[in-house]
Amino acid sequence: MKVLIVDDELDVEQLYRQRFRKEIKAGELEVMFAFSANEAMNFLAELAPMDIVLVLSDINMPGLTGFDLLKFTKEKYPHLNVVMVSAYGDAENMNKASSLGASGFMVKPIDFTLLKEKIFSGGI
Amino acid sequence: MSTNISIDFLIKVLRKVFLFQNLPDHLVKQLSESIKTEEFAPNKVIIEKGDEGNTMFVIISGKVKIHDGKEQVAEIMEGNFFGEMALLDGEPRSMSVTAIEPTIVAIIHRNDFFNVLNDFPAISKNIITQLTRHLRAQNDVLIAQWRSKEKELNDLVEKRTEELANKNSELMLVLDNLKLSQQQLVQQEKLASLGQLTAGIAHEIKNPLNFVNNFSELSLELLEEFKDLTDEAERDEILSDLKNNLEKINNHGKRADSIVKNMLNHSRTRNDEKQLADLNKMSEEFLQLAYHGMFANNPDFSCYLKTSFAENLPKVNVFSQDISRVLLNLFNNAMYAVNKRKKLGVAGYEPSVSVTTSISNGSVIIIVQDNGTGIPDSVKDKIFEPFFTTKPSGEGTGLGLSLSYDIITQSHKGKLSVESIENQFTKFIIQIPI
Numbered sequence: 001m002k003v004l005i006v007d008d009e010l011d012v013e014q015l016y017r018q019r020f021r022k023e024i025k026a027g028e029l030e031v032m033f034a035f036s037a038n039e040a041m042n043f044l045a046e047l048a049p050m051d052i053v054l055v056l057s058d059i060n061m062p063g064l065t066g067f068d069l070l071k072f073t074k075e076k077y078p079h080l081n082v083v084m085v086s087a088y089g090d091a092e093n094m095n096k097a098s099s100l101g102a103s104g105f106m107v108k109p110i111d112f113t114l115l116k117e118k119i120f121s122g123g124i
Numbered sequence: 125m126s127t128n129i130s131i132d133f134l135i136k137v138l139r140k141v142f143l144f145q146n147l148p149d150h151l152v153k154q155l156s157e158s159i160k161t162e163e164f165a166p167n168k169v170i171i172e173k174g175d176e177g178n179t180m181f182v183i184i185s186g187k188v189k190i191h192d193g194k195e196q197v198a199e200i201m202e203g204n205f206f207g208e209m210a211l212l213d214g215e216p217r218s219m220s221v222t223a224i225e226p227t228i229v230a231i232i233h234r235n236d237f238f239n240v241l242n243d244f245p246a247i248s249k250n251i252i253t254q255l256t257r258h259l260r261a262q263n264d265v266l267i268a269q270w271r272s273k274e275k276e277l278n279d280l281v282e283k284r285t286e287e288l289a290n291k292n293s294e295l296m297l298v299l300d301n302l303k304l305s306q307q308q309l310v311q312q313e314k315l316a317s318l319g320q321l322t323a324g325i326a327h328e329i330k331n332p333l334n335f336v337n338n339f340s341e342l343s344l345e346l347l348e349e350f351k352d353l354t355d356e357a358e359r360d361e362i363l364s365d366l367k368n369n370l371e372k373i374n375n376h377g378k379r380a381d382s383i384v385k386n387m388l389n390h391s392r393t394r395n396d397e398k399q400l401a402d403l404n405k406m407s408e409e410f411l412q413l414a415y416h417g418m419f420a421n422n423p424d425f426s427c428y429l430k431t432s433f434a435e436n437l438p439k440v441n442v443f444s445q446d447i448s449r450v451l452l453n454l455f456n457n458a459m460y461a462v463n464k465r466k467k468l469g470v471a472g473y474e475p476s477v478s479v480t481t482s483i484s485n486g487s488v489i490i491i492v493q494d495n496g497t498g499i500p501d502s503v504k505d506k507i508f509e510p511f512f513t514t515k516p517s518g519e520g521t522g523l524g525l526s527l528s529y530d531i532i533t534q535s536h537k538g539k540l541s542v543e544s545i546e547n548q549f550t551k552f553i554i555q556i557p558i
Contacts, residue, residue: 063428088327088420109334
């Protein structure tokens with residue numbers, strides 16, 4: 001299973017790699033990283049998007065935001081699940097995410113136990 | 125109006141006049157023959173101050189007043205004379221004379237008068253005596269007038285002084301109120317910008333917290349794993365991860381700490397001492413805070429952030445919370461401007477805010493530039509004035525730039541200038557001497 005993680009904080013890469021260490025080692029999960037919405041869009045266009053099943057995206061990034069990416073992804077690759085991740089768990093952001101077609105919304109700090117459950121139980 | 129007065133009557137009249145006492149009969153007669161008489165109705169002007177005069181007047185009947193146009197100096201009646209001064213010295217009339225009652229005067233011409241004087245110099249004494257009396261009388265009147273004027277003036281000065289003192293204390297009160305209002309406004313502006321910051325701060329703290337929480341939890345798990353491991357390579361790998369995680373926890377903890385410090389600094393009323401500050405770091409931190417604050421208030425907001433920091437930028441002695449307010453204000457304005465332009469919906473518009481630092485001529489230069497709506501020429505002169513704002517009412521206090529200007533130019537002896545072209549860019553240039 002391939003997951004694309006989008007966040008402007010560089011340290012998320014180490015965090016996710018460690019958090020999913022076992023799953024990655026076991027070959028159950030493959031993680032890829034983009035550090036801006038633009039980069040993520042290029043990623044999706046370059047790689048066969050079929051491979052990726054899930055995009056985990058931060059909302060508040062300089063330049064294009066996670067919402068821009070969500071809109072773009074849902075227009076071009078409607079089958080892709082997108083989960084938004086943000087420090088802002090307010091109703092406005094959540095409603096906007098769901099109206100743009102997000103499959104889920106996670107508030108930072110991320111609860112990885114919950115995230116794992118969601119990914120592997122197909123709860124997303 | 126001339127009259128029909130007989131020579132005999134004129135002689136009688138002249139005899140009574142002090143000036144002509146002791147004058148021999150033939151001379152009185154000679155003078156009487158040369159005299160013209162004239163009648164003046166009440167309020168008729170007989171002589172006017174400033175006019176040329178070569179005659180003097182003896183009052184045959186009636187009454188006149190001597191005045192300078194405004195103030196009356198004397199009233200004189202029949203048997204007295206006036207106008208002798210101009211007749212004697214040839215200067216313009218020093219006073220005006222106006223009839224009070226119907227008055228008949230005898231008019232003596234200078235030549236006739238001097239003829240008499242030549243023939244009978246003894247009357248010079250009379251002239252001098254009479255002139256002295258006139259002058260004395262006039263002098264007394266003038267002194268009395270002057271005294272009363274002086275008193276009036278003193279009273280007036282006293283009254284005005286009192287009024288001024290009252291006004292002054294009123295103004296002091298108004299000034300005190302103004303100072304108080306100003307302090308309140310400055311505090312309000314600080315709170316307003318702090319309010320805007322709060323949301324940004326929440327985001328900027330939650331991000332490092334995300335790392336602190338997760339990396340520490342991970343480390344606990346790694347330790348548990350470590351206990352059961354025997355393979356040296358695997359153990360090394362975990363140890364290296366642990367070290368790395370602790371570093372991350374430390375970094376992000378410090379990052380959160382710095383943000384909270386900044387926030388506290390920002391709201392503090394006043395720090396009396398300048399501190400050495402890293403303006404690159406401050407610019408970066410407040411750019412992020414402003415960005416996230418803006419985003420928290422407008423979820424549709426986004427813009428590119430560009431930074432270009434001089435690597436060798438020396439630390440500068442500044443009132444750091446004041447400088448942070450200036451930076452935050454400029455960043456907020458820049459983001460407001462790009463957001464406003466973005467809302468115009470021009471295709472291909474990429475909102476961007478940049479901050480650049482450099483050193484030039486012994487000063488640190490911080491340039492904050494945006495490609496937003498720009499500042500129209502018509503208001504460029506006004507943007508640093510207190511209470512000037514282009515934001516809708518309730519959104520801006522109009523004090524941000526005016527306070528920023530004071531902070532840079534007064535507290536730091538620097539310069540704050542602006543360049544802008546409408547719908548292209550705005551560029552604020554901060555110059556702080558090192």
